[in-house]
Amino acid sequence: MNKFTGISFVYSGGLGLIVGVIAALFMGMVELGNQLLWQIIPRALGDPFIYPLLICSLGGIVIGFFIEHVGKYPKMLPETLVESQETGRLEYKNGQLLFNILGAMLVLLFGASVSPEASLMIIVGGVITFFCDHFKVSLPQRKDLLEFASGTVLGVIFTAPLFGVGSALEKDDLQNLTESKLKRYVLFIFATFTGFIGYLMTYSLFPNQEQVFAIQRMSTNLSWQGILLVIPTIALGAFFGKFFLWMQKQAENFNQRIKRPMPLTITAGVLLGILGLVSPYFLFSGEHSLLSFTRxxxxxxxFIILLIAFGKVAITMICLACNWRGGIIFPMIFSSIAAALALVQVFPFSNGxxxxxxxxxxxxxxxKRPFATACLFLFLFPVQLFLWTWLAGYLGNLLIKKLPLGTSGFNLPILNKNTDDKQDTKETKEPMKSSSSDFSRSRRSRRK
Structure with missing residues (x-):
C-alpha cells in the first residue's frame, strides 16, 4: 500500500463500506432475534420470572448440539490470528463462513456474556478473503485489506473511529516512521470513515434504534482529594485488569480439556440463567445496559456493585470455558466501569x-495497548480526559510489567503484524491492497 493514488482510496473506501454493511446486517439480525426471544415471547407468556433460566438452559442444549455436530464455532481470535498470520487469509470454504455466522448468532441470541467483535472479525475476514480470491488480490494487498477490515470492525461497533488505527500506530515502531506508513494510516482512517457511513445507513433500516456503549456523564471537576487518589486508582485498575486476564487464562485452560461439550454448555446456560434471575446485568455483553447501569x-x-463487577467477569469466563464462544471487550469495559463505580462510592472525589x-x-x-485504549474511550468519557486515560493506561501497563505477575495479556485483534516493515524494505508497486438487546430495560418497561 505504498502508492498514494486514487485507486488506493477506492479500495480502502469500498472495503470500509462493505465492512460497515456486514457489521450492521449482523448486529441488526441479532437485535431482531433478541427482541423475539427476550421481549415478544416472554410478553406473550405473561413475563414469567423464571424465563431467563428457561431460555438460557435451552440455549445450552442448542449450542451443545451445534458444537457436537458442526464444530467449535465461531472461532476464537487467537485461532484467527494464527490462521491469518500464517496464510494471509481467513477461510470461508466448506461452510466455515456460514458456521461462524450461525455459531455467533446462537451464542448472542441466548444471552451469553460475550461481545460480538470476535465473531464479526472472523465473518468480515472470511468475506474479504472471498473477494480477494475472486479478484486475484496479491498476498501483500490481502494482508492490508484484512488489517483495514479488522480495524474498521472495531471502530464501528465501539463507536471509536480511531481505535483500529490507534492500535496499528501503537504496534508500529514510530521512531522509524516512513512515508509508506503515514499513507497507510490515512487510508486506514478513510476506510473507518466509510465504514461508519455503511454501518449507520444499513443499521438505520432496522427498527427500535437506541443509544449503546454510553455511560451517565459524571463531573470532570478536579479536587485535591481526587488528584491524590489518581495513582492508587490506576494501580487498583491495573490489578483488576490482571485479575480479568488470570480468569481468562483459567477459562482457556479449562476449555482445552473439554471432551464432551454438551454437559458443559448446558451447565453454563443454567448458571447464566440463574444469574440472570439475580440481575439482568449478568446477561448479554453489557453494551446495551451500560448506560442504565451507571444511572x-x-x-x-x-457490595452490590462489586458483586455485579466480579460476577460479570466470572460469568463471561464461564461462558468462554464452556464453549459459549465470543469476544471479551464489552464485558471487560462493563466490569471495569462497575468496579470503578464501587470505588467512587467509597471515595466520592472527582468521580468522572x-x-x-x-x-x-x-x-x-x-x-496491552494504552494508546488504543484511550482511543477506544475517546467518546465514552469526556474528551478532556483523553490524556488522563492514555497516561493511566501507560502507567497501569508499566506497573504490571514491573511486578512479578507475568506479562501475558489479550492480543488486540489486528490481524496482520509487521507488514509495514516488510513493505518498507521491499517497495512494491501494487496500488493497494451485543450485540444484544437490554433485557433489564425491557423488563422494567414491561413492569411499567
Missing amino acids: QAETMSV LLVAIFTASSCAVIL
Missing part, C-alpha cells in the same frame, strides 16, 4: 476522573 449504580450499595482512569488502566492491561 442505577448511584442508588446501589458498594477516577472512573475514567480506573477503567483505562484495567482495559489497557487487558488489551
Whole structure:
C-alpha cells in the first residue's frame, strides 16, 4: 500500500463500506432475534420470572448440539490470528463462513456474556478473503485489506473511529516512521470513515434504534482529594485488569480439556440463567445496559456493585470455558466501569476522573495497548480526559510489567503484524491492497 493514488482510496473506501454493511446486517439480525426471544415471547407468556433460566438452559442444549455436530464455532481470535498470520487469509470454504455466522448468532441470541467483535472479525475476514480470491488480490494487498477490515470492525461497533488505527500506530515502531506508513494510516482512517457511513445507513433500516456503549456523564471537576487518589486508582485498575486476564487464562485452560461439550454448555446456560434471575446485568455483553447501569449504580450499595463487577467477569469466563464462544471487550469495559463505580462510592472525589482512569488502566492491561485504549474511550468519557486515560493506561501497563505477575495479556485483534516493515524494505508497486438487546430495560418497561 505504498502508492498514494486514487485507486488506493477506492479500495480502502469500498472495503470500509462493505465492512460497515456486514457489521450492521449482523448486529441488526441479532437485535431482531433478541427482541423475539427476550421481549415478544416472554410478553406473550405473561413475563414469567423464571424465563431467563428457561431460555438460557435451552440455549445450552442448542449450542451443545451445534458444537457436537458442526464444530467449535465461531472461532476464537487467537485461532484467527494464527490462521491469518500464517496464510494471509481467513477461510470461508466448506461452510466455515456460514458456521461462524450461525455459531455467533446462537451464542448472542441466548444471552451469553460475550461481545460480538470476535465473531464479526472472523465473518468480515472470511468475506474479504472471498473477494480477494475472486479478484486475484496479491498476498501483500490481502494482508492490508484484512488489517483495514479488522480495524474498521472495531471502530464501528465501539463507536471509536480511531481505535483500529490507534492500535496499528501503537504496534508500529514510530521512531522509524516512513512515508509508506503515514499513507497507510490515512487510508486506514478513510476506510473507518466509510465504514461508519455503511454501518449507520444499513443499521438505520432496522427498527427500535437506541443509544449503546454510553455511560451517565459524571463531573470532570478536579479536587485535591481526587488528584491524590489518581495513582492508587490506576494501580487498583491495573490489578483488576490482571485479575480479568488470570480468569481468562483459567477459562482457556479449562476449555482445552473439554471432551464432551454438551454437559458443559448446558451447565453454563443454567448458571447464566440463574444469574440472570439475580440481575439482568449478568446477561448479554453489557453494551446495551451500560448506560442504565451507571444511572442505577448511584442508588446501589458498594457490595452490590462489586458483586455485579466480579460476577460479570466470572460469568463471561464461564461462558468462554464452556464453549459459549465470543469476544471479551464489552464485558471487560462493563466490569471495569462497575468496579470503578464501587470505588467512587467509597471515595466520592472527582468521580468522572477516577472512573475514567480506573477503567483505562484495567482495559489497557487487558488489551496491552494504552494508546488504543484511550482511543477506544475517546467518546465514552469526556474528551478532556483523553490524556488522563492514555497516561493511566501507560502507567497501569508499566506497573504490571514491573511486578512479578507475568506479562501475558489479550492480543488486540489486528490481524496482520509487521507488514509495514516488510513493505518498507521491499517497495512494491501494487496500488493497494451485543450485540444484544437490554433485557433489564425491557423488563422494567414491561413492569411499567
